[in-house]
Every structure is written in C-alpha cells, then in structure tokens.
Amino acid sequence: MTRCWMSIDIEKLKQSNNELREIVNNSWDGIGIFDKSSKFIYVNNAFSPILGYKKEELLQHTFESFILDEYKEAFRNLLKANEQNQYSSEVQVVCQRKDNQKVYLQITVSLMLNKEFFVVSAKDITKQISDDEILDKYVLSSHTNLEGVITKVSSAFVALSGYKKEELIGQNQNDVIFKENSKEILDKYNAGLKSNQEWSGNLKCCKKDGAFFWISVKIKPIYNKYGDTTGYTYLMFDITNELTLTSQKRNLSNQVSVAQEEIKQKDKILIQQSKLAIMAETLQMVSHEWRQPLNIISIQAQKLELQYSMDMCPNPDEIVKVLENIKNTASELSSTIEEFQNYVSLKGGTKQITPSEIITKAIERFKQDQEANKIDIFKDIMEETPAFETYQNELTTILVNLFINSKEAILRNEVKNGVIKVKQYFVDNFIFFEVSDNGKGIKEEIIDKIFEPYFSTKDSQHGVGLGLYTCKMIIEMHLGGTIEVQNHAQGATFIIKLPMK
Structure with missing residues (x-):
C-alpha cells in the first residue's frame, strides 16, 4: 500500500514538473537562467524570437x-x-538581434537559491518605446512638478520654442515660456491646477530668440498610484497661424466666428487626445502592475523547479496546488492584458466580407451565452448590400458587445419578452448597422456620457466601463466610421456608420 502511494506521489511530481516547464516555455516574456558571467544555461521558447x-x-x-x-x-x-541583497530588480537595456536590428528590453533579474545562477525575465518593449518616440517628435507637450518647474519636454516643443531640452528642464515654465501672459491669466490657470482641476485655454509663448507663438493648451494633473498629485501635463496645439490670419481679415466678426469654430474642433481633438493619454497611462499602469506578478510567478516557478531538482522537495500536494494556481493566474492575467490592449493596435488584418456574414457570426457568438437564450433576436438585412473590406473579428466583437449591453439592460430592468433587433442597410456608399432593444432605454442625463472611458451604467462589480468606449475607439480609429445612440419608445438604438472604402 505504501509503495502504491509513493508511486502516485512521484507521478504527481512528474506531472507538476511537466506543467511547470509548459508554463515557462509558453510565457510571452523571455525567461532564462545564466551564471555569474551571464552565460546562458537555459532559455525558454520566447527568447528565440526576441533576439532572433x-x-x-x-x-x-x-x-x-x-x-x-x-x-x-x-x-x-x-x-x-x-x-548583495537577493531581491529581484529591473532595468531597461538595448540588445542587438541576429538581424542587426535593435530591440528594447525590460529585464528583471533574481539570484537563485544556490547563489551561483540568476533567473532573468525579458519583456520586449520596443513598440512602446517607438510609440513614445513618435509622440515626442510630433506632439507638443511638457511636464512640470507642483511648483511649475519643467521636468520633461517633447522634442516637438523644443523645436518650436528654439530652446534646447537642457535649457528648459529645471526652469519654471511660467518664467520662461509663459512670461508674456498677464498675471490674471496665469493666476486663473494656477488656481485651477491647485484645486486638482483640468484647465484649457490659449496662452502666449516666448521663443528663445524673443519671438512668440500662441498655443491652445489643456493642462491636467499627474497622479501617482496612491492618488496624490505629483505634477502636471501640458498638451498643446500651435494656433499662431490661425490667430495671425484672423487679425488680417477685413470682415473681423466673420473671421472671428470661423476661428472660434476651428478652435472648438481642436479643443474636441485635444480633449480626445487627453482621454487617450489618460487611457494610455492607465494601460501602462495596469500592464506594469499585472506583468510584474507574471514575472514573479515565473521566477517562483523556476525556484520551485530548482528545489525539486536539488531534492529539496516541499510537500507534493502543496506543490501541485501552487502550480495549479500559478497556471490559472498566469492564464487569466495574460488573456486580460491582451484584451485590454487590443483596442490600441488591431492584430488581425482586413478581409472582404458581407454585412450578413458578420451579423450571423455575431449572433452565433452571442447565443453561446445561456442568458441570451431568454431573449429573442431578429435580423433585418438588406441582402443586396455588397461585400466590403473591414476588420471582421473586431466588427463582430463590437456587435456582440452591443448585444450584451442590450441583454443586460433587459435583464436589469426585468423586461418580459425581451427583444433585440439588428438591422443593416446601405446608403450613399455607407453601411449602417443598428442594434435596438426593448430594455427601457438610457437615462437622458447620462446618454451623452456612455461612450466616455470608465463611465458605466452597471454596478461597480460589473466591469470598468471600457466596453462602449473601446467600441467607439475601434470604429473611429480603425474602421473610419462613427457610432451613436438614441432612445426610442421602448428602449435604445445604437447606430454604426461605416464607409465602404
């Protein structure tokens, strides 16, 4: 009997070891072990594509x-x-791949128990760095501390102002760049910032050579992870040409009206950029906070493997339980991060497909939800609508998301005989998708806010309010279309408008 149990324990340990290797080998990050000279003695599958x-x-x-x-x-x-301290720490490095391309890596290193080898985890952050370089080159921006001292400034702003970065960093922005503005204007925006409120308006800026330019600026507080304000971000548009041209027009009242409308449009873009900047900061924060546990999990798994290989075996049942938790947590966190970041950069390509096929696929996916079977769904499709090129998976997912929102409204409001109707038609080279329900509609006081990030009509335990915002961003940024919502007598209707090309 004892031999039988020993055999079972050994089999469990073998299975656990195999599961551990599978987790490490299938990690998205490069994981390896090297000695004190940094010579590799083990690398997982991910290291090969990272370094080539x-x-x-x-x-x-x-x-x-x-x-x-x-x-x-x-x-x-x-x-x-x-x-010296055996604590894991991290640093950014740049490596040269086999194809001579540079790759930016965020590496985390931990000394193993035998103090002879290190476990390294390498995350490819090349795209993140590239995106930051694009923003630095083309977007006018600066960062200050709470006292208004410049801590960071974009290359685009440096080029416009004529200063060098080192000449601006460490200087008070009000004394160098905004010094030509009246004390009343500066006091007004400083008062807004001190009360942790965003401020937007037009400011006059001084160049190094004494010339000036005008900007439309939106200023928002920067928060640390504890919610404390640590500084301010300035997002700016150069509006010098617009104001100069306006002053030269004979019909001043008409030109002022045109300029005001242009500024309003730019303010909308600026607000959207501000929201995207907040979204990007949040994504980076979530990614950092979630990736770190994944790195720690991987390193712990490596240490468990080492203990096992050195016959320093913990209780087998505990090992199995820990490995099962590691595997489940890693899988859940990884899939969540992937879904959370997909709206920024779509991975799949475009494909020629008919609207009818997209609607059919969306309904099939929606019907996999058991609660969906409580609701009737009807199609009204213009069959003569031609196929068009689009991101099939993303558009299908958007429709499913709208179906789910309708379902939740129907169930939340306890509507008997719940109905969802999806309608598709084609007008003037535009394809329209309408999703209507009888879920009693959206309150008028919040209907204009439902596409904003983090706004949700649901209880706090149901998501973070990114569903409709993500749909809107994908439709506008990648599909070239628009989405709007309106109430009708019995519920709400979402309308998606997409160009044929």
Missing part, C-alpha cells in the same frame, strides 16, 4: 554579449545589486 537566435545558439553566448556597450554597465550593476 535559435535556442542552441543562445546557449553558446552570454546575455551581456547581446547588450549594446552603453547599457552594459547598468546590467552589471543590476547583477551586483542582486548578489
């Missing part, structure tokens, strides 16, 4: 050999710090 080498090639090199010279000292200091 096969596994067997990586095992012949040190990790430091891939790092560019100007980043090697920071890497060595990271290893020394780990040897």
Whole structure:
C-alpha cells in the first residue's frame, strides 16, 4: 500500500514538473537562467524570437554579449545589486538581434537559491518605446512638478520654442515660456491646477530668440498610484497661424466666428487626445502592475523547479496546488492584458466580407451565452448590400458587445419578452448597422456620457466601463466610421456608420 502511494506521489511530481516547464516555455516574456558571467544555461521558447537566435545558439553566448556597450554597465550593476541583497530588480537595456536590428528590453533579474545562477525575465518593449518616440517628435507637450518647474519636454516643443531640452528642464515654465501672459491669466490657470482641476485655454509663448507663438493648451494633473498629485501635463496645439490670419481679415466678426469654430474642433481633438493619454497611462499602469506578478510567478516557478531538482522537495500536494494556481493566474492575467490592449493596435488584418456574414457570426457568438437564450433576436438585412473590406473579428466583437449591453439592460430592468433587433442597410456608399432593444432605454442625463472611458451604467462589480468606449475607439480609429445612440419608445438604438472604402 505504501509503495502504491509513493508511486502516485512521484507521478504527481512528474506531472507538476511537466506543467511547470509548459508554463515557462509558453510565457510571452523571455525567461532564462545564466551564471555569474551571464552565460546562458537555459532559455525558454520566447527568447528565440526576441533576439532572433535559435535556442542552441543562445546557449553558446552570454546575455551581456547581446547588450549594446552603453547599457552594459547598468546590467552589471543590476547583477551586483542582486548578489548583495537577493531581491529581484529591473532595468531597461538595448540588445542587438541576429538581424542587426535593435530591440528594447525590460529585464528583471533574481539570484537563485544556490547563489551561483540568476533567473532573468525579458519583456520586449520596443513598440512602446517607438510609440513614445513618435509622440515626442510630433506632439507638443511638457511636464512640470507642483511648483511649475519643467521636468520633461517633447522634442516637438523644443523645436518650436528654439530652446534646447537642457535649457528648459529645471526652469519654471511660467518664467520662461509663459512670461508674456498677464498675471490674471496665469493666476486663473494656477488656481485651477491647485484645486486638482483640468484647465484649457490659449496662452502666449516666448521663443528663445524673443519671438512668440500662441498655443491652445489643456493642462491636467499627474497622479501617482496612491492618488496624490505629483505634477502636471501640458498638451498643446500651435494656433499662431490661425490667430495671425484672423487679425488680417477685413470682415473681423466673420473671421472671428470661423476661428472660434476651428478652435472648438481642436479643443474636441485635444480633449480626445487627453482621454487617450489618460487611457494610455492607465494601460501602462495596469500592464506594469499585472506583468510584474507574471514575472514573479515565473521566477517562483523556476525556484520551485530548482528545489525539486536539488531534492529539496516541499510537500507534493502543496506543490501541485501552487502550480495549479500559478497556471490559472498566469492564464487569466495574460488573456486580460491582451484584451485590454487590443483596442490600441488591431492584430488581425482586413478581409472582404458581407454585412450578413458578420451579423450571423455575431449572433452565433452571442447565443453561446445561456442568458441570451431568454431573449429573442431578429435580423433585418438588406441582402443586396455588397461585400466590403473591414476588420471582421473586431466588427463582430463590437456587435456582440452591443448585444450584451442590450441583454443586460433587459435583464436589469426585468423586461418580459425581451427583444433585440439588428438591422443593416446601405446608403450613399455607407453601411449602417443598428442594434435596438426593448430594455427601457438610457437615462437622458447620462446618454451623452456612455461612450466616455470608465463611465458605466452597471454596478461597480460589473466591469470598468471600457466596453462602449473601446467600441467607439475601434470604429473611429480603425474602421473610419462613427457610432451613436438614441432612445426610442421602448428602449435604445445604437447606430454604426461605416464607409465602404
């Protein structure tokens, strides 16, 4: 009987070990083990595409050999710090791939129990860095601390102002850039900031050579993870040309009206950019907060494997339970992060497809929900509508999201004989999708807010209010269309308008 139980325990440990290897090998981040000279003794599957080498090639090199010279000292200091305190820490480095392309990596290193080897986790942040470089090059922006001292400024703003970055950083922005504005204007916007309110308006800016330019600016507080205000972000548009041209027009009243309308449109864009900036900051924060547990999970898994290989085995049942939790948590966090970031950059390509096929696929997916079977869904499709090129998966998901919102409204308001109607038609080279329900509609005082980020009509435990905002962003940014909502006698109707091309 004892031998039988021992056999079962051994099999459980073997299975746990296999599951552990599967988790590590299938991690999205590169995970490896190297010695104190940084020579690899193990790499997982993800390291190959990150550096462009096969596994067997990586095992012949040190990790430091891939790092560019100007980043090697920071890497060595990271290893020394780990040897001294055994705590994992991280640093950004740039490596050269086999194809001679540069790759930016966020690496986390932890000293193993035997104090002879390190576990390294490498996350590819090249795209994030590239996006930041684009914003730096083309968007006028600056950051200040609470006293108005400049801590960061974009290259676009530096080029416009004529200053060098080092000449601006450390200077008070009001004394250098905004010094030509009246004390009344500066006091007004400073008062708004001190009360943690966003401020927008037009300000006169001074260039290094004494010339000036005008900006339309939106200023918002920067918060740390504890909710404390640590500084301010300035997002700006150069409106010098608009104001100069306006002053030269004979019909001043008419030109002022045109300029005001243009500024209003730009303010809308600025507000949208501000929302996207907040969204990007939130995504980065969530990604950082969730990726770190994944890295820790992976490192813990490596340490468990090492303990097992060194015959320092904990209780087998505990190992199985820990590994099962690690596997489930890693899977859930990874899929959530993937879904949360998909709205920014669509992974799938476009495809020629008919609106009828998209609606059919959306209804099939919606019907997989057991609660959906309590609701009748009807189609009204203009069959002669031609096929068009679009992001099939994303448009299908948007329709499913609208179906789910309708379903939840019907169930929340306890509507008997719930009905969802999806209508499609084609007018003037535009394809329209309408999703209507009898869920009693949306309150008039909030109907204009439902497409805003983090706004939700549901209880706090049901999501974060990103569903409709994400739909709107995908439709506008990637599908080139619009989405709006209006109430009718029995419920609400969402209308999607997409161009044929």
